[in-house]
Amino acid sequence: MKKILYIVTIPDWGGAQKYVFDSTSFGFDKSEFEITVAYGQPAFDSKINLMEKCKKSNIPYHQFKNLKRQISLYDLPAIWEIKKYIEKEKPDRIHLNSSKAGIVGSFAAKISNHKPQVWYTVHGWAFLEPMANWRKKLYIFLERLASKYRDKIIVLGKKEKKIALEYKICPEEKIEVKNHIYWGGQSLLEKTNALKVLNLPQNKKIIGTIANFYPAKALQNLIEVASKINNPDIIFTIIGDGPERNNYELLITNYKLQDRFLLLGEKDNASQYLNAFDLFVLPSIKEGMPYAILEAMQAKLPIVVTEVGAVPEMLENYPNKTIVPPADIEKLTEAIKKYL
Missing domain, CATH: 3.40.50.2000 (Glycogen Phosphorylase B;)
Incomplete structure (x- = not known):
């Protein structure tokens, strides 16, 4: 049985969290894959979050205490914390989601004694968000560096691939263009x-x-x-x-x-x-x-x-x-x- 560890930066419910939840709920044969979902600290006091969704669906989950949305001094402890978890659980693949998890998770896998495959799904490039120029340059540098330790980078659309190549994030052969797994929406109220x-x-x-x-x-x-x-x-x-x-x-x-x-x-x-x-x-x-x-x-x-x-x-x-x-x-x- 193959073990896959999904990591997303925050549990607060949004597109990246739904992508992870849908992927782990519907995307695998549970007789062949053992799935765990991990995430960091919430960005706000959200009542709707990935942990509760996983709990209700009996999906194993884990929270990293040092993984936070903003670049901070917690990032080095977060890398070490994820490294230790990878060595303990020994997943065959880690699938990183969102920029912060994508960066620290890639570095953690690089220094880990256990070497899983590293996949990274980009839910919009973080350096395109409104931010100070120094922060933008830092994100671009870190994405380029982290991409050296990734086996596959999944982008959601052709434009996202174009951006990756324009900013020299990674070689083209590492990129896969993919659509969301979409299993249909909620029934609509009249x-x-x-x-x-x-x-x-x-x-x-x-x-x-x-x-x-x-x-x-x-x-x-x-x-x-x-x-x-x-x-x-x-x-x-x-x-x-x-x-x-x-x-x-x-x-x-x-x-x-x-x-x-x-x-x-x-x-x-x-x-x-x-x-x-x-x-x-x-x-x-x-x-x-x-x-x-x-x-x-x-x-x-x-x-x-x-x-x-x-x-x-x-x-x-x-x-x-x-x-x-x-x-x-x-x-x-x-x-x-x-x-x-």
């Missing part, structure tokens, strides 16, 4: 019921998204758009939560949008509420291959999205969409107005 459960008005147009509150999601740009569309019959809303919540609340207050821009918090199986939306908007400045887009497509919603990651490839044959440049608030506003 529109009236979805609006009722979310406590949203039945007689207004709802512009919404599902996203964690991280800088890469650029949700402040959606708040900026709401400030430019002065229509009391339109409600903007986000299902999600995260570290940027206080900043978003302050911006909403400054624009006096408290009645027209609603932060609904985390919802388990959030995609079941998509029928509450009349328009789905994802204003990110960095993505891989977001599940939220797959789910919005399944719900047959009109979609306004930015040209990041694999998103244009995902929507290539989807009829009811508008794609705009990232971080262009004027074009995002114009695109949304087309659907009002």
Whole structure:
């Protein structure tokens, strides 16, 4: 029986965590593979996380106490901690997910006395996120160095491969372009019921998204758009939560949008509420291959999205969409107005 260890940076529920959970739940014959899921410390006080999902599905899991999302002094202890765990469990393969786990996990495998295969799935290149120039250069350097110790690098879309080659992250022969394993979304609530459960008005147009509150999601740009569309019959809303919540609340207050821009918090199986939306908007400045887009497509919603990651490839044959440049608030506003 082969042993595979999945590692993701944080347990807070999002695209990378769903990818890991779906892969480990549906992607293997359990009679041939022994799967363990490992992760670091949460980025925020999330009530919906990978640990709980694994527990309910009887998937073995482990938490690394030193693995954290931000670059910090904990990174060296994290490398050592993962090294010791690899030596103890002796997996045949480790499958790293997200940038931080991808870097420290690669270094841990390199110095380990046990030598597993190292696979790395990129859920959007971290150096494309908003950050100081020195940090960006550091991430590029670390990705290049860590890639020397990886056997396979899986990118979610042709554009992500192009970025890897442009930044000289690794040789082309190490890269595999792959789509998400997508096993179908949550059954959708009927529109009236979805609006009722979310406590949203039945007689207004709802512009919404599902996203964690991280800088890469650029949700402040959606708040900026709401400030430019002065229509009391339109409600903007986000299902999600995260570290940027206080900043978003302050911006909403400054624009006096408290009645027209609603932060609904985390919802388990959030995609079941998509029928509450009349328009789905994802204003990110960095993505891989977001599940939220797959789910919005399944719900047959009109979609306004930015040209990041694999998103244009995902929507290539989807009829009811508008794609705009990232971080262009004027074009995002114009695109949304087309659907009002």
